[in-house]
Amino acid sequence: MDAILRCCGTDRGRALDEAQATELAELFKALADPARVRLLSIVATSEGGEACACDLVEPLGRAQPTVSHHLSVLVDAGILEREKRGRWAWYRVVPERLASIRASLDATDPAPTA
Amino acid sequence: MDAILRCCGTDRGRALDEAQATELAELFKALADPARVRLLSIVATSEGGEACACDLVEPLGRAQPTVSHHLSVLVDAGILEREKRGRWAWYRVVPERLASIRASLDATDPAPTA
DNA sequence: CTAACGTATTGACCGATGTCGATCTATCGG
DNA sequence: CCGATAGATCGACATCGGTCAATACGTTAG
Numbered sequence A, B: 001m002d003a004i005l006r007c008c009g010t011d012r013g014r015a016l017d018e019a020q021a022t023e024l025a026e027l028f029k030a031l032a033d034p035a036r037v038r039l040l041s042i043v044a045t046s047e048g049g050e051a052c053a054c055d056l057v058e059p060l061g062r063a064q065p066t067v068s069h070h071l072s073v074l075v076d077a078g079i080l081e082r083e084k085r086g087r088w089a090w091y092r093v094v095p096e097r098l099a100s101i102r103a104s105l106d107a108t109d110p111a112p113t114a
Numbered sequence C: 001c002t003a004a005c006g007t008a009t010t011g012a013c014c015g016a017t018g019t020c021g022a023t024c025t026a027t028c029g030g
Numbered sequence D: 001c002c003g004a005t006a007g008a009t010c011g012a013c014a015t016c017g018g019t020c021a022a023t024a025c026g027t028t029a030g
Helices: A018-030 A034-044 A064-076 A095-106 B018-031 B034-044 B064-076 B095-106
Strands: A050-052 A080-085 A088-093 B050-052 B080-085 B088-093
Touching (some): A018 A095, A018 B018, A018 B034, A034 A064, A034 A088, A064 A080, A064 A088, B018 B034, B018 B064, B018 B095, B034 B050, B034 B064, B034 B080, B034 B088, B064 B080, B088 B095
Antiparallel strands (some): A080 A088, B050 B088, B080 B088
């Protein structure tokens, strides 16, 4: 998808309908928690752009199932991708996904000389 | 503030701490609802960049107190600003606020040649 | 095969949040 | 003043969502 906050589809200057808004809100929801923001931040700043789940529990200060849960939310939202290597799980950011969120926000810039 | 997902403050390649993540998550939380995404979208696409609350209830398909509530959330988050004119309330987007969210996401781009 | 280990899943608990009807507040028209 | 109107606030309700202990699952080591 490529939902933006205005001028999408056929009609210029058209606001999002409920379905588009729901889709976009889902994306924001995935980022609407401090634990997940930190996870994303840590993964993004990790060497080689990836991080092992085993290295994420301690810095987050939350129980292992909780961290696993948040990682799943980010993966389900398409913001992170998971790769299993042996008994470890490695996570990477999906730049295109974040770019699409940015694009949505671009569309809220001041009216382009109406 | 200007919280970003990496390389902020003194240390390069540093992830967000809990406080910074909480602050950023609050911003995402304000956008993590379809009703609020639509409100932002409608206001952003309105003539002159502003919209009267009286014109927001019907298109949202929610009760007036509900709409008022969501508008307040967006205002509290600094994403919209409210101006009372007579007995009407007008809302405008705060572009700098959305720009700061965009900046946060910029920081998650692929590692800059480590 | 079995034990140990890293993760994911389940179930329960509880606070946060979206929703609406009713009401309160403020402003305008007469 | 008085009634009407726009909007915010309150109270109640139901659902959602973050959290953890316990446990299940899959992989590696011996």
